[in-house]
Amino acid sequence: MSLSEKLNFEKSPLYLIDGSAFFYRGFHAYPDLKRSDGFPTNALYIVLRVLLKVLKEEKPEYLVFMLDGKGKNFRHELFDKYKAQRPPMPDDLRVQVEPLKEAIRALGVPLIVSSGEEADDIIASLAARYKKERPVVILGADKDLKQCLDDNVFMWDPAGRAEKITSLADFKESTGLEPNQWADFQALIGDSADNIPGVPGVGKVTATKLMAKYPTLEDIRDNFKFLQPNIKKKMEGELENMFMYRELTRLRTNSCADLELADLKITPVERKDVVEYLTTYEFRSMIRDVNAAFPDGNATPESKAVPKEKATTAKAKKPEAGQFSLFGDATPVTVETRLEFKKAQAAADLPDLSGKDIGLVRDDNSFYLGVDGDEWLCKMPIADLVSTLQSAAKIAVADVKSFLRSDPAWSQIALSKWYDLSLSAYLLNPEDRNYEWDRLRSMLYAGDELPDAVDEVHPDAQGMAALALMHVLAPRVESAGLAQLVSELEVPLIPVLADMEAAGISIDLESFAEFLKEVSTRIEELTKAIHERAEEPFNIRSSQQMSTVLFDKLGLKPGGKTPKGALSTANSVLEKLMGQHEIIKDILEFRKMEKLRSTYLEPLPKLVGSDGRIHTNFNQLATATGRLSSSGPNLQNIPIRGDQGKRMRACFTAGEGMRLAAADYSQVELRVLAHFSGDPTLVSAFEQDEDIHSRTAALLFDKEPADITRDERGNAKTINFGLIYGMGPQKLSQELGISLNEAKEFIAKYFEKLGVLREFYDSVVETGRDKGYVTTLSGRRRLMPELHSGNPQIISQARRQAINTVIQGSAADIIKMAMIKVADNSAIAHLGGRLILQIHDELLVEGPEESIEEIGKLLQEDMQLVTSLAVPLKVDLGLGKNWAQAH
Numbered sequence: 001m002s003l004s005e006k007l008n009f010e011k012s013p014l015y016l017i018d019g020s021a022f023f024y025r026g027f028h029a030y031p032d033l034k035r036s037d038g039f040p041t042n043a044l045y046i047v048l049r050v051l052l053k054v055l056k057e058e059k060p061e062y063l064v065f066m067l068d069g070k071g072k073n074f075r076h077e078l079f080d081k082y083k084a085q086r087p088p089m090p091d092d093l094r095v096q097v098e099p100l101k102e103a104i105r106a107l108g109v110p111l112i113v114s115s116g117e118e119a120d121d122i123i124a125s126l127a128a129r130y131k132k133e134r135p136v137v138i139l140g141a142d143k144d145l146k147q148c149l150d151d152n153v154f155m156w157d158p159a160g161r162a163e164k165i166t167s168l169a170d171f172k173e174s175t176g177l178e179p180n181q182w183a184d185f186q187a188l189i190g191d192s193a194d195n196i197p198g199v200p201g202v203g204k205v206t207a208t209k210l211m212a213k214y215p216t217l218e219d220i221r222d223n224f225k226f227l228q229p230n231i232k233k234k235m236e237g238e239l240e241n242m243f244m245y246r247e248l249t250r251l252r253t254n255s256c257a258d259l260e261l262a263d264l265k266i267t268p269v270e271r272k273d274v275v276e277y278l279t280t281y282e283f284r285s286m287i288r289d290v291n292a293a294f295p296d297g298n299a300t301p302e303s304k305a306v307p308k309e310k311a312t313t314a315k316a317k318k319p320e321a322g323q324f325s326l327f328g329d330a331t332p333v334t335v336e337t338r339l340e341f342k343k344a345q346a347a348a349d350l351p352d353l354s355g356k357d358i359g360l361v362r363d364d365n366s367f368y369l370g371v372d373g374d375e376w377l378c379k380m381p382i383a384d385l386v387s388t389l390q391s392a393a394k395i396a397v398a399d400v401k402s403f404l405r406s407d408p409a410w411s412q413i414a415l416s417k418w419y420d421l422s423l424s425a426y427l428l429n430p431e432d433r434n435y436e437w438d439r440l441r442s443m444l445y446a447g448d449e450l451p452d453a454v455d456e457v458h459p460d461a462q463g464m465a466a467l468a469l470m471h472v473l474a475p476r477v478e479s480a481g482l483a484q485l486v487s488e489l490e491v492p493l494i495p496v497l498a499d500m501e502a503a504g505i506s507i508d509l510e511s512f513a514e515f516l517k518e519v520s521t522r523i524e525e526l527t528k529a530i531h532e533r534a535e536e537p538f539n540i541r542s543s544q545q546m547s548t549v550l551f552d553k554l555g556l557k558p559g560g561k562t563p564k565g566a567l568s569t570a571n572s573v574l575e576k577l578m579g580q581h582e583i584i585k586d587i588l589e590f591r592k593m594e595k596l597r598s599t600y601l602e603p604l605p606k607l608v609g610s611d612g613r614i615h616t617n618f619n620q621l622a623t624a625t626g627r628l629s630s631s632g633p634n635l636q637n638i639p640i641r642g643d644q645g646k647r648m649r650a651c652f653t654a655g656e657g658m659r660l661a662a663a664d665y666s667q668v669e670l671r672v673l674a675h676f677s678g679d680p681t682l683v684s685a686f687e688q689d690e691d692i693h694s695r696t697a698a699l700l701f702d703k704e705p706a707d708i709t710r711d712e713r714g715n716a717k718t719i720n721f722g723l724i725y726g727m728g729p730q731k732l733s734q735e736l737g738i739s740l741n742e743a744k745e746f747i748a749k750y751f752e753k754l755g756v757l758r759e760f761y762d763s764v765v766e767t768g769r770d771k772g773y774v775t776t777l778s779g780r781r782r783l784m785p786e787l788h789s790g791n792p793q794i795i796s797q798a799r800r801q802a803i804n805t806v807i808q809g810s811a812a813d814i815i816k817m818a819m820i821k822v823a824d825n826s827a828i829a830h831l832g833g834r835l836i837l838q839i840h841d842e843l844l845v846e847g848p849e850e851s852i853e854e855i856g857k858l859l860q861e862d863m864q865l866v867t868s869l870a871v872p873l874k875v876d877l878g879l880g881k882n883w884a885q886a887h
């Protein structure tokens with residue numbers, strides 16, 4: 001359904017596009033998108049996507065594309081610091097300006113470039129002029145444009161993660177203001193994006209309350225003597241400035257007086273010119289959208305489909321809404337004949353593969369091999385195939401680890417020859433989540449930026465598809481600066497993970513059984529106690545029955561609701577009800593015991609292999625920060641804290657005649673933070689091997705470290721780690737059991753005492769905003785397009801993600817470096833030691849009882865010296881027969 005249909009427009013609307021905003025957004029959202037010759041096309045890509053969407057779905061009669069012109073405007077004359085903090089336009093963006101203008105003209109869309117003012121002023125002027133005549137739709141998300149909203153003026157953001165339409169009613173409901181008050185409001189609170197200071201100390205809450213009583217700046221000035229003392233103090237000396245700030249943020253409505261409606265009408269399009277443009281910039285899949293948007297006109301060139309006899313379809317799953325696809329939106333590709341495979345039942349049947357790039361896909365007991373434009377179906381002993389492949393230059397496969405795990409023969413191929421397609425796709429966009437071969441292959445046929453050499457890959461040719469994907473991904477990995485990360489860290493880690501998975505870890509089945517028996521007995525006791533306190537039996541595992549008992553029968557005060565509106569019985573809610581009834585304590589313990597039973601004690605023994613060991617899968621492509629995860633079973637989620645955690649870990653043991661060495665990085669993320677920020681307090685504390693939490697507590701509570709209490713240290717620890725993960729005052733107040741104001745004061749004092757940290761956090765966010773991504777210690781990247789969102793909540797979340805990625809991602813880099821170093825340590829191997837498990841910041845090595853102490857020292861040394869930071873890396877080492885003793 002088109003927007004016109006959704007909003008029931010009776011007349012053809014006027015569409016006004018904030019082109020500069022989409023231009024910058026595309027540049028930051030897709031930083032690596034380039035033409036095959038290296039010319040950047042990322043900004044062009046998003047703008048054309050938006051334009052073609054509007055042209056195809058809305059069939060507009062009147063549409064204008066606005067761009068900001070060069071140089072300063074009247075706002076710079078009013079305030080010389082206006083937007084002064086913004087860097088110049090990046091070179092890779094600047095070279096796309098003229099091609100953008102060419103595309104807009106080719107699509108028949110009127111283009112206006114501002115001069116002496118901003119594009120927003122032109123949008124506001126045209127909206128004001130024509131809103132009484134017809135609906136006006138502003139395409140953009142800039143908050144200043146909210147001034148334009150009216151009964152007949154709407155804002156639409158078709159390029160966001162969730163397509164957003166904002167009406168006048170939406171604006172009033174969310175702000176409590178009228179659009180003509182918006183500039184006054186922005187003048188009070190300021191705008192860091194435009195370097196408008198605002199009134200110091202006046203935030204959104206204060207400004208909202210103030211304007212509810214005094215609707216305009218004039219009203220505030222005229223009633224200054226009646227303001228509350230604390231607000232009056234903030235406003236003193238700012239009464240004149242706030243009017244100037246309003247002029248900076250208020251949009252003009254008197255621009256382009258000579259423009260008539262006829263000037264804003266879309267002109268006829270030469271479709272062949274548009275197709276030629278899209279072909280030139282390698283946006284071939286957009287040709288379909290052009291055909292849909294302009295059904296009349298010259299015929300478009302036929303696609304390069306292979307002539308066929310019988311139809312076959314390669315179906316592609318579309319990416320989830322808002323996800324960045326490596327190859328655009330995939331669509332089914334229909335071809336008309338089946339592929340004739342060449343067959344090889346022995347190595348001698350294959351051509352000479354020396355120095356050639358190969359695509360290889362496993363299918364049960366056979367392999368599809370693509371080389372020199374031919375697709376081979378290979379059914380031969382793996383050892384023979386491996387022998388033949390050893391002379392190849394590169395072997396592109398979906399997942400190297402699966403090959404290494406499937407047969408030891410594959411390890412004979414040099415690691416440098418493998419090209420892992422899923423790994424490359426993951427590193428380019430670690431939040432895509434799905435890197436399975438079927439999806440990667442289907443994405444190939446979306447065809448946005450494919451080199452001509454791979455355009456004709458038959459959908460049935462899996463080996464050639466793998467090879468084509470390598471030719472697409474490898475240049476992108478290189479241009480994104482990720483090649484060194486691949487060759488020096490991620491690919492060398494693959495055989496380490498494969499060996500760890502093969503090794504597994506031994507478990508004590510008798511200990512598991514005894515522990516399960518004790519937990520089951522305790523569950524029975526708790527069930528009886530809970531039923532007695534409830535004075536009736538009920539299903540404790542049923543949240544609905546639990547809610548009825550707690551809130552209807554026992555009359556406890558509800559602590560919250562579920563998203564569907566039911567009274568919540570979540571643990572976090574019940575913990576707040578602890579003092580209301582004894583039943584709460586029993587329920588929480590029941591759930592704890594039940595989780596031990598159902599998640600660990602019953603299922604884990606069933607997963608023991610014939611070798612008496614559990615074998616987990618280490619996932620290299622699962623997290624946006626680069627941390628490894630574990631599944632089938634998840635051994636990184638084994639309980640750690642308390643008696644139950646220790647008891648659980650005691651069930652994981654070394655093999656017969658062996659012992660375990662557990663080495664755990666001490667506060668590695670805080671050390672990474674000290675390294676990147678250079679904060680003197682943190683650096684000094686780690687250099688002197690002080691207790692960092694006591695040192696922080698001493699600053700927060702103005703005490704000597706020796707006088708810090710256990711609770712004060714605990715509070716400092718919470719805030720130290722919490723702020724790494726972007727904890728806000730509300731979460732901190734919950735964690736520490738203090739008021740929201742106290743939490744805010746805590747955070748303010750923290751950054752006052754450790755002032756360099758605030759500068760570091762701000763620099764991370766600023767870098768993410770400028771470059772479109774943030775990087776870790778090893779150069780791993782995470783795209784940060786949300787930092788340019790118009791939604792404050794999304795921006796806030798993106799800020800937390802940016803900081804978390806740099807810190808946690810760098811810690812993940814360090815543990816991966818350590819894993820490779822330990823696995824490659826010939827002295828450890830000679831002593832009989834082998835790496836068997838990685839749990840966040842901890843490595844577990846198994847070795848003979850008589851040499852485990854020496855192995856442990858080598859393990860600890862490797863981990864501490866694996867990389868050089870501004871502060872020392874510290875590793876705690878433990879040895880033991882089981883994991884609990886070693887940890």
